[in-house]
Amino acid sequence: xxxxxxxxxYERIYKQLEELLPTSNDELARMSTIIAVLHHKMDYYFWTxxxxxxxxxxxxxxxxxxxxxxxxxxxxxxxxAGVNRQEPVVVPDVEQFPGHIACDSRSQSEIVLPIRNRxxxxxxxxxxxxDQRNAFDEVDRQQLSNILQLIYK
Ligand code: SME
Numbered sequence: 001x002x003x004x005x006x007x008x009x010y011e012r013i014y015k016q017l018e019e020l021l022p023t024s025n026d027e028l029a030r031m032s033t034i035i036a037v038l039h040h041k042m043d044y045y046f047w048t049x050x051x052x053x054x055x056x057x058x059x060x061x062x063x064x065x066x067x068x069x070x071x072x073x074x075x076x077x078x079x080x081a082g083v084n085r086q087e088p089v090v091v092p093d094v095e096q097f098p099g100h101i102a103c104d105s106r107s108q109s110e111i112v113l114p115i116r117n118r119x120x121x122x123x124x125x126x127x128x129x130x131d132q133r134n135a136f137d138e139v140d141r142q143q144l145s146n147i148l149q150l151i152y153k
Pocket of ligand 1: 047068069072076077078079080099100101102103104107110127129
């Protein structure tokens with residue numbers, strides 16, 4: 001998608017979420033709404049969801065898209081890379097990422113952003129897969145970081 005079009009679409013989504021989220025303070029409800037809006041507004045998204053850290057494991061949370069792995073093997077793949085590096089990871093071609101975990105063979109590229117709670121502890125990741133190569137870039141990273149701030153606003 002053209003970077004300008006992408007940015008303005010994210011900005012519209014941000015405004016829509018600013019209106020939708022205040023009807024609940026429940027974090028899981030807010031996270032679920034974010035996923036639903038993103039998944040249905042971004043046509044290059046194929047799988048959109050969370051993996052939460054639970055007792056040292058990454059366990060799937062709310063998501064939209066095809067059925068995904070319920071738990072991810074420790075310290076392997078893109079989601080764990082996001083947790084261990086403590087920063088977003090953009091993967092233009094999943095086949096080139098050593099240890100990538102393919103929950104669905106149609107996924108071609110991926111972005112993972114760690115989620116921090118109010119205490120600034122990482123509680124899991126936002127994970128988005130595309131069925132197109134090279135789908136995610138700096139615009140996605142920046143805009144999705146902004147959107148994630150809305151969970152705890
Ligand atoms: N590809 C991820 C696994 C989760 S799925 O993409 C839904 C990974 O390598 O961690």
